[in-house]
Amino acid sequence: MFKIVRREEMAEGTVVLNEIDAPLIAKKAKPGQFVILKANETGERIPLTMADTDPEKGTVTIIYQIVGKSTAIFKTLQVGDGYQDVIGPLGKPTHLEKLGTVVCVGGGTGVAVLHPITRGLKEVGNEVIGIIGARNKELLILEDHMKDASHELNVCTDDGSYGHHGFVTDILKKTLEEKDVKLVVGIGPVPMMCFVAKMTKEYNVKTMVSLNPIMIDGTGMCGGCRVSVGGETKFACVDGPEFDGHEVDFDVLMNRLQSYTNEEQECYDEYCTMQTAK
Amino acid sequence: MAEEKKKKEKIPRQPMPAQEAKVRARNFEEVPFGYSSETAMKEAARCIQCKKPACVDGCPVGIDIPGFINLVKEGEFTKSISKIWEMNTLPAVCGRVCPQEIQCEGKCIVGKKGAPVAIGNLERFVADYEREKRLAPAPEKAASTGKRVAVVGSGPSGLTVASDLAAKGHEVTIYEAFHKPGGVLVYGIPEFRLPKDIVFSEVAGLESMGVNLEMNAVIGRTKTLDELFEEGFDAIYVGVGAGLPTFMNIEGENLIGVFSANEYLTRSNLMKAYLFPEYDTPIIKGKNVVTMGGGNVAMDSARTALRLGAERSIIVYRRSREELPARTEEVHHAEEEGVEFHFLTNPTKFMGDEKGRLNSMECLKMELGEPDASGRRRPSAIEGSEFQMEIDLAVIAIGAGANPLLTQSTEDLKLNKWGYIDADEATGKTSKKAVWAGGDIVTGAATVILAMGAGRAAADSMHEYLTLGW
């Protein structure tokens, strides 16, 4: 069992942080890589990015949004409980290089994925501008962490309850106009990444996005995580999860994410009924 | 003598009792029930105990077939299993999944004039008897040599190496990427053909011999081969299988409802999606399901689809019935259960509805031309023969390739041009010092028993290296 040593709830309990005892993975993990977790015998294999790692302590940190049955089960796990299986580190690490000014744009739980990459880009000597957003103030996560990881942080909320009233793309546009941006990293909901990529294409600025297709093995064995990049089929678990945003076919990704909508709803509803019955 | 021989040939091959086709096509329980002791002894009596048994030549691991069958005939089932174990550590598996018709049974002399002795069924019977009764003494284990061996992959190949080397006194650790051991035996071959408890029971046997199992260890990611050496392993066996799905590269392949067989079977078998929502992993249950391909993987997929509730399950194969590579028994079972076969047909595109879900497929009719390199007649498309089929689930089972995850993270490991590991045919030795390889990652997708045979050969070579050094 992989024990949870620290647990926090954020964004009004819609997002949960777990620090998990997994020394082998902690030792090897690099920014941009993910783990697959399975809570128990009947559980599903769920991919989550490592938001942080502590090789000395031997822990990895995940931050996940509750969206369906599996993440709802994860939420019930407390400190001292654990995951039956944690597999990793999986995926290619982020390519970290000194380029000059880079912009890191994050939306929703995507900020958790973005944070270690942002920090890494700063560590190798880039001038890092962060832009993070959420629907409202309560749902915003990791603001302090992102502040530390970047030289300048801009915060947006859709409803204007905090920071800039509007979308992350507003600030991105302004930044692209004003600065000589060498790279944009955009991580968040698929529509957000799609918008970011469209915008940066106009400015001809290289853009990296992190894709989150449905996965099983995470080792390139099943092809379930396939995405279309530059007209070619790629397996996000081994070829990614990061890809050139200008090459990604977001429609295919969006569509394939809907594969099990009916089944997921059925399974989640049944689980919720069971929980309420208890 | 001649008289006796004649009499024996008259006993007909004992049929394998099985679940009725209509019933079993809707459940995941094992199809054949297995022989009773009486039937097994009766079948064993059909073997004429050849002095030069051709059947043994047909078995890639050279089991003493007349030897074990004779013990069955005499009702000495426990002695019989010990005899099989001398050469094969996974008889319950092989008895079920070996393509006997082209191996042991294909060579059986009795089969020249009638039906061959049911070697596979007998092997299965003996193994099941032992699993239930647990009477046979565990295979002997040599004194500890103090040498440590890492085995990467827990498929039949890795399991064989582990058991052989543990028996020879080495300390063995198996590293497996998945959360359950067994390789294809667990994630690929369905429950109705090979109950998973059988595999886990074999693995438990290994553990009781002192073999360590490390699940969730993706070698190449969690650790590299070189790091294993740094940790103090003296030798490594790589048996990671051919786990790379092949797609057809035709239009519409990314629609919802198009699966690789690997994904479809992994969801159903390893993740137990057939028990959804009791198990959390979902699977799409199609009404009209088409499986592309003609091997065991295709049969397993098409039969799984029926069990998941498909109204029609169709196999589309681009060659003809004669070229089907699947085991005869699987084809036979599939047909009995109602799987339809469309031969000489090749898909050209998948089409979907406005929600991006697969709803039809376009195919071309094929004809067979001259034999190709594999000796099989090459199929070519008949111009203008396009037609459409309405389907809502497609499973692509046209083969597997070499998964590059481990090999790419290991420098000095020589590969062939298809990405499989270049290993010595007789010993499994690779270009990298103290590293052996075998099974599907060397040969490409093959069979359980060949993967085990490669494991056995490598274990011998590794033992020599570990004890004599070179």
Ligand SMILES: Cc1cc2nc3c(=O)[nH]c(=O)nc-3n(C[C@H](O)[C@H](O)[C@H](O)COP(=O)(O)OP(=O)(O)OC[C@H]3O[C@@H](n4cnc5c(N)ncnc54)[C@H](O)[C@@H]3O)c2cc1C
């Ligand atoms: C490489 C990778 C890294 C990820 N990192 C994070 C992370 O750090 N934090 C985080 O909160 N989430 C992350 N995700 C997404 C996370 O895996 C899914 O949210 C999770 O699998 C949903 O499982 P569920 O059973 O709770 O929901 P389900 O009931 O399975 O699904 C509910 C909803 O989520 C969508 N969904 C299902 N599976 C996925 C998936 N794999 N990815 C995205 N959406 C999905 C469905 O379309 C559905 O609308 C990552 C995904 C990938 C592939």
Ligand SMILES: Cc1cc2nc3c(=O)[nH]c(=O)nc-3n(C[C@H](O)[C@H](O)[C@H](O)COP(=O)(O)OP(=O)(O)OC[C@H]3O[C@@H](n4cnc5c(N)ncnc54)[C@H](O)[C@@H]3O)c2cc1C
């Ligand atoms: C659906 C299906 C049906 C089949 N039916 C039959 C049949 O009826 N009869 C027959 O004889 N053969 C059959 N075969 C073929 C047979 O199963 C294979 O030839 C055999 O399993 C190969 O054994 P292996 O040990 O080489 O590899 P595998 O069984 O593939 O096992 C390899 C193991 O290594 C693990 N692994 C991979 N990469 C890593 C890594 N980097 N680190 C750690 N672990 C790793 C995998 O997860 C897997 O568990 C079938 C195959 C399939 C897919």
Ligand code: SF4
């Ligand atoms: S291992 Fe396979 S080939 Fe050998 S005797 Fe048994 S069934 Fe036949």
Ligand code: SF4
């Ligand atoms: S060839 Fe057939 S009859 Fe002869 S020993 Fe083998 S199984 Fe018996």
Ligand code: FES
């Ligand atoms: S998750 Fe199976 S290939 Fe990527």
